[in-house]
Every structure is written in structure tokens, then in C-alpha cells.
Amino acid sequence: MFALAWRNIVRNARRSLITVSAVALGLISLIFLWGFNDGVHNTMMRNLQQVIVGSIQIHADGFFHHPKLVHTVPDVNRVAGLLKSAGVAHYSGRLRTFALAAGEDSSEGLILLGIDPLVERQVTRMDSKVDQGRFLRDNQEAACVLGRTTARNLGVVPGDEVVLLSEDRYGSLAAERVRLVGVINSGEMGIDRGLAIVPLGFMQQMTGMQGRYSEIVVQLQPARLEAVASQLKQGLDQSYEVLRWYDMYPMMKQWVELENAFYYIFLSIVLLIVAAGIMNTVLMSMLERIHEFGVMMALGCGRMQLAGMVVIESVLLGVAGIAIGVMVGMLLVHYFHGVGIDLSDQMDSITRFYLNPVVRTEIDTDHLLNTVLAVLMAALLAAVWPAIRASRLEPVEAIRHV
Amino acid sequence: MADILIQAAALHKSYASGDAVVKALDGVDLVVERGAFVVLSGRSGSGKTTLLNMFGALDRPDCGTLTLAGQDLLAMSAAERARFRLRHLGFVFQAYNLIRVLNARENVAYVLQLQGMDKKQRFASADRWLAAVGLAGFEQRRPDQMSGGQQQRVAVARALAAAPDLILADEPTANLDSHNGESLIALMERLNREEGTTFVIASHDPTVIAAARTLVTMQDGRIEAVNHL
Ligand SMILES: Nc1ncnc2c1ncn2[C@@H]1O[C@H](COP(=O)(O)OP(=O)(O)OP(=O)(O)O)[C@@H](O)[C@H]1O
Ligand SMILES: [Mg+2]
Numbered sequence: 276m277f278a279l280a281w282r283n284i285v286r287n288a289r290r291s292l293i294t295v296s297a298v299a300l301g302l303i304s305l306i307f308l309w310g311f312n313d314g315v316h317n318t319m320m321r322n323l324q325q326v327i328v329g330s331i332q333i334h335a336d337g338f339f340h341h342p343k344l345v346h347t348v349p350d351v352n353r354v355a356g357l358l359k360s361a362g363v364a365h366y367s368g369r370l371r372t373f374a375l376a377a378g379e380d381s382s383e384g385l386i387l388l389g390i391d392p393l394v395e396r397q398v399t400r401m402d403s404k405v406d407q408g409r410f411l412r413d414n415q416e417a418a419c420v421l422g423r424t425t426a427r428n429l430g431v432v433p434g435d436e437v438v439l440l441s442e443d444r445y446g447s448l449a450a451e452r453v454r455l456v457g458v459i460n461s462g463e464m465g466i467d468r469g470l471a472i473v474p475l476g477f478m479q480q481m482t483g484m485q486g487r488y489s490e491i492v493v494q495l496q497p498a499r500l501e502a503v504a505s506q507l508k509q510g511l512d513q514s515y516e517v518l519r520w521y522d523m524y525p526m527m528k529q530w531v532e533l534e535n536a537f538y539y540i541f542l543s544i545v546l547l548i549v550a551a552g553i554m555n556t557v558l559m560s561m562l563e564r565i566h567e568f569g570v571m572m573a574l575g576c577g578r579m580q581l582a583g584m585v586v587i588e589s590v591l592l593g594v595a596g597i598a599i600g601v602m603v604g605m606l607l608v609h610y611f612h613g614v615g616i617d618l619s620d621q622m623d624s625i626t627r628f629y630l631n632p633v634v635r636t637e638i639d640t641d642h643l644l645n646t647v648l649a650v651l652m653a654a655l656l657a658a659v660w661p662a663i664r665a666s667r668l669e670p671v672e673a674i675r676h677v
Numbered sequence: 678m679a680d681i682l683i684q685a686a687a688l689h690k691s692y693a694s695g696d697a698v699v700k701a702l703d704g705v706d707l708v709v710e711r712g713a714f715v716v717l718s719g720r721s722g723s724g725k726t727t728l729l730n731m732f733g734a735l736d737r738p739d740c741g742t743l744t745l746a747g748q749d750l751l752a753m754s755a756a757e758r759a760r761f762r763l764r765h766l767g768f769v770f771q772a773y774n775l776i777r778v779l780n781a782r783e784n785v786a787y788v789l790q791l792q793g794m795d796k797k798q799r800f801a802s803a804d805r806w807l808a809a810v811g812l813a814g815f816e817q818r819r820p821d822q823m824s825g826g827q828q829q830r831v832a833v834a835r836a837l838a839a840a841p842d843l844i845l846a847d848e849p850t851a852n853l854d855s856h857n858g859e860s861l862i863a864l865m866e867r868l869n870r871e872e873g874t875t876f877v878i879a880s881h882d883p884t885v886i887a888a889a890r891t892l893v894t895m896q897d898g899r900i901e902a903v904n905h906l
Binding site: 279282283285286564566567570571572573574575576577578580670671674677 | 730733735736755756759760762763764766768770773774775776777778779787788791792835839
């Protein structure tokens with residue numbers, strides 16, 4: 276039966292080849308588009324996490340929405356122990372509060388973020404975003420890094436002095452004079468404007484918060500995110516909050532999901548075309564063989580066997596198309612992962628923060644699997660009508676058919 | 678008493694063609710004994726093919742009774758009829774009997790495959806039957822690489838390979854020249870003698886009629902005469 280189906284496909288080699296190529300071409304374009312899409316999305320999500328946010332942050336409960344200097348992580352050692360047992364080697368403890376920065380000309384309200392430069396390097400890559408001057412080096416130095424817009428508003432350049440004003444742990448005024456050592460030009464407004472990064476040790480000293488942390492930040496592979504997050508949630512009580520990056524910044528994840536949904540719509544349109552192509556071929560080859568089907572029925576071949584043969588023919592066409600499509604599609608994705616697609620001309624400064632100017636294609640396994648499965652389903656779907664037609668043939672009429 | 682293979686009584690079959698009703702079978706009674714070599718003759722449109730299709734469990738009469746090899750054909754479902762054809766019947770049609778993508782051996786073996794015989798056995802059997810119909814050496818030929826006469830012989834080999842009770846042939850010589858027609862009918866006669874397989878052949882070919890041992894003459898959907906020769 277299988278051999279017979281195969282021979283029938285090979286017999287009309289030209290028609291079968293055209294169908295298989297159409298399926299393969301459809302699949303190649305879908306895989307490549309997924310490759311581009313996933314490459315862009317994964318880069319964006321990685322960049323968001325890697326530059327400053329991290330994959331998971333642990334705070335005192337409620338801190339994220341109402342950040343207060345004194346509202347710090349209750350027991351850092353407990354968190355550290357949990358992280359260790361979850362297999363997370365590096366984490367960064369930070370301190371965060373509101374502050375006023377004053378430069379030569381003016382002052383501006385901003386967020387003061389204290390980080391330990393040596394530790395932070397193991398968790399995020401905020402140091403790589405400095406494009407004037409340098410990043411912080413020493414945990415105690417009286418230095419700061421500002422975003423480009425804030426630096427311009429304050430009228431300061433690296434080497435200038437900036438006065439930082441904030442509350443200390445008792446609610447009284449704390450003021451320090453620090454040197455601006457570097458300026459970040461990220462393209463992301465939330466960083467370029469309204470953020471001052473200072474050494475953690477220095478900030479703890481300034482605010483009287485020695486040994487205290489507002490946030491514990493870890494960086495994870497996407498595959499481990501959920502497991503670690505739930506492990507942390509289980510290990511910590513109500514006085515903590517464990518937030519994944521998309522709990523804090525849901526927009527990007529929602530956007531990615533929306534775009535994926537559009538891709539699935541596009542996918543179903545392509546599949547419809549693929550299914551129509553396969554059905555056309557299978558139906559044509561079935562209609563050509565009505566007399567032959569009649570003879571086969573006379574010989575004792577059952578209706579279900581005939582229908583089965585038609586389905587097998589359709590699936591064979593689909594599988595052949597899938598084999599070629601996956602091979603060529605993955606080669607393309609692999610090739611453009613290595614070479615990259617240069618889009619620097621098309622990018623403005625905002626997208627540049629999240630996106631690298633050279634897009635490297637990659638494909639999520641579930642997107643690949645879903646697409647392949649969907650094409651297979653399309654091949655099956657395409658067989659339904661021809662198979663029903665075949666099974667409804669009356670032997671006498673089919674034999675008379677020439 | 679002779680062993681009865683086919684027993685048909687009062688078979689009727691009408692077709693509506695436009696407004697008129699054509700009585701393709703108009704009360705057919707016929708008994709065919711096992712081992713017979715029957716030729717159905719009669720003018721075009723007299724009902725030969727229709728009757729053959731009834732015997733072949735391919736079609737059902739409007740009314741009447743029909744038993745074949747002791748089984749009531751009219752009580753069977755479509756699936757049961759297919760199984761019955763597979764086990765009890767062999768067919769040779771006028772032309773294009775073979776599956777295009779299969780070679781001679783595979784065409785003969787196809788029925789055996791449907792019967793569930795394993796590959797080695799059915800190929801060996803197919804080769805034996807091809808040799809029996811004079812086609813040794815043609816096992817690998819596909820239908821489009823054989824003459825019409827050779828194709829019909831393959832169809833005969835296929836019909837016989839299934840070891841049926843009855844072989845039904847509808848105008849088997851119509852697409853052949855007289856020489857090929859004669860040798861095909863001679864082949865059928867010989868196999869009827871040697872294997873004891875019952876043949877019912879519909880034909881108005883004089884060569885075929887001349888070979889009949891039972892000649893059934895039909896007219897307007899009725900049996901006009903049955904001559905044992
Ligand atoms: N499917 C059908 N629809 C309508 N009329 C039919 C159908 N099949 C057969 N007939 C009619 O029934 C009658 C008997 O047909 P049948 O095919 O049995 O004749 P036949 O003896 O085999 O003729 P021929 O020698 O030409 O093959 C004819 O009048 C034919 O037109
Ligand atoms: Mg006829």
C-alpha cells in the first residue's frame with residue numbers, strides 16, 4: 276500500500292516535484308521568518324535583561340512599586356543561600372533611592388542606583404554602555420555615571436563634579452559631591468535620562484545603609500527562568516517579592532507575544548495555500564485513476580484501503596516537502612546566525628538599545644516544531660476531500676470510467 | 678447431481694435514463710455449475726455487463742435472488758462484498774485491467790497481497806502464474822511496456838492467482854486482434870480444463886462464442902436461450 280502510494284507519486288514526477296517544492300518553499304520562508312523574528316525578539320529580551328534589569332529581582336515586598344530607601348531585602352543571606360541551592364553562582368546586590376543631582380547650571384530629580392562594579396560585571400553589562408569616559412571601578416570612590424540626557428541637562432561632562440542630594444536612613448538630608456566619570460548613551464530613555472549610577476559602598480556610606488540592599492539581581496538562561504523563580508518564591512515568605520523581568524517590564528513580553536500571534540496568523544495563511552496545493556495534486560492524481568480504483572475495488576480492495584492510499588500519498592508529499600524545507604530553512608537560519616543581517620541603516624536610537632544593528636537569526640524549538648506539525652496537518656487536511664471522494668466511488672461506475 | 682456455483686432467479690435491474698426507464702435486466706433466471714465455461718452473448722445493450730456485475734458482487738439487482746458459492750450476495754454489505762470478491766472472484770475487463778505503476782509480477786501479486794500473503798510467497802506464485810499464461814520473462818514489464826494481448830494475459834494470471842471459484846470476463850478480447858483474441862480464449866479454455874475454474878465470459882466475439890461450452894444468449898435484459906454445447 277505504502278509502496279503503491281510512493282510509486283504513484285514518483286510516476287507523476289513533475290507534478291509531485293512542483294508540489295513538494297511548493298511545500299518546501301512555504302516551509303523555508305516560514306522558518307526563515309521565524310528565524311528573523313526569534314532572532315530579533317530574543318535579542319531584545321536578552322538585552323533588556325543583560326543591560327540593567329536582570330532576569331529576576333528579589334526585593335522586600337512592595338518595593339518595586341513603592342521604592343523606599345529603608346525598605347530593604349529582609350535577609351540577604353537567606354536569599355543568597357537559596358540562590359546557591361538553585362545553582363545560581365552570581366548575583367548583584369544593589370541599593371536604590373530617589374535623589375536630586377545638581378550640576379553647573381541646573382538640577383534634576385533622578386534615581387540613584389548603587390552597584391558594586393566588580394560584582395555587577397558578573398551579572399549585567401551596564402559597563403559596556405558607557406561611551407564617554409569610563410564605568411565605575413571602585414566600590415568606594417566618590418564617582419558617578421550619568422545618562423547622556425541627564426548629563427546634558429545638568430551641563431556636565433566627564434571630569435566635572437556633581438552634587439547628589441538624598442535622604443539618609445533617618446530621613447535627614449544626605450549630600451555628597453561626586454565626580455562624573457562616564458556618560459551612558461544607550462538610546463533607552465529610562466537610562467539616558469533620570470538615572471545616576473554610583474558605587475554601592477559609597478552610597479551605603481552616604482545614606483547610612485551599610486550592609487543593606489534594595490534589590491538582588493540575577494541573570495539566567497531563558498530556559499531556567501521559571502524554575503528558579505518558583506524555587507525562590509517557595510523559599511521566601513510574604514515579606515519578599517520575586518519578580519521576573521517581564522513582571523517588572525511586561526510591555527516587551529506582551530509585544531513579543533503579540534508579534535508571535537501575528538506570525539501564527541501568517542502561518543495559517545501559508546498553510547492554507549500549502550494545503551490547497553497538495554490537495555490539488557492529490558485530487559488530480561485521484562481523478563486520473565478512477566478506472567484503476569474501480570479495478571482495484573473489483574479485486575477486493577476495500578474503500579478504506581483506497582482512502583488510506585490517498586492519505587498516504589498526500590502525507591508523503593508533505594513529508595518530502597518538510598524534509599527539504601526544514602533542511603534548507605535551518606541552513607539559512609544557521610547561515611544568517613553566523614553572518615548576521617545588517618540593519619543599522621534601518622534603526623533609530625531607541626531600537627538600538629534593545630536590538631543589535633546586526634540581526635542574528637535563531638529559531639525557538641517550539642516555533643520550529645509547531646510549524647512542521649502544522650505543515651503535516653495541512654498535508655493530512657489536504658487528503659480529506661480526495662480520500663472521501665475515493666471512498667465513495669461505486670465500483671461499477673468507476674470501472675466504466677475511462 | 679452437479680455442484681451449483683451460481684443460482685440467479687428473477688433478477689431485475691432498471692436504469693432511469695432521462696424520462697425513460699431502461700430495463701437492463703428484466704427477470705433473469707440462470708444456474709451455473711461449478712467448472713462451467715459460460716459465454717454470455719447478445720446484442721449490445723442486451724444486459725450482459727449488467728448481469729456480469731451482479732455475479733461479480735459489484736452491483737445489486739433491484740429485486741430477485743442471487744447466491745454464489747452458497748452465499749447470498751444480496752444480503753452482504755459493501756465491505757462484505759469486497760471481501761467476498763477478494764476470496765471468491767477473479768475479474769478480466771475489456772482493457773486497462775492493470776495498475777499502471779506496478780509491473781506484471783506486482784500486478785499479479787497485488788491480489789495475493791490483499792489476501793495477506795507474504796512477499797516472497799506471492800512473488801513466487803505470481804511468477805508461476807505468469808509462466809502459466811505464457812509470460813515467463815515479462816515479470817518486470819510495466820503495463821505500458823506490454824501489448825494489449827500481454828496485458829490481458831497478465832489480467833488472467835492475476836485472476837487465477839487468487840484461486841477463485843469464478844472468473845468473470847467482460848469483453849476480454851474486444852481490444853485485441855483476432856490472433857491475440859484466439860490465443861487468449863484458448864488460454865482461458867485450457868485453464869478451465871486444467872484448474873477446473875469456472876468462467877463466465879460476456880462477449881459477442883464469434884471466436885469466444887465458438888469456444889463456449891454453455892452459450893447463454895441474451896436479449897433486452899432477458900435470457901433468450903441456454904445451449905449446452
Ligand atoms: N449506469 C447506467 N445508467 C443508465 N443506463 C445503463 C447503465 N448501465 C447500463 N445501462 C443500460 O442498460 C442496458 C444494458 O446495458 P449493458 O451494459 O448490460 O449491456 P451490454 O449487453 O453489456 O452491452 P455491450 O455489448 O454494448 O457492452 C443498456 O440499455 C444500457 O444503456
Ligand atoms: Mg457490456
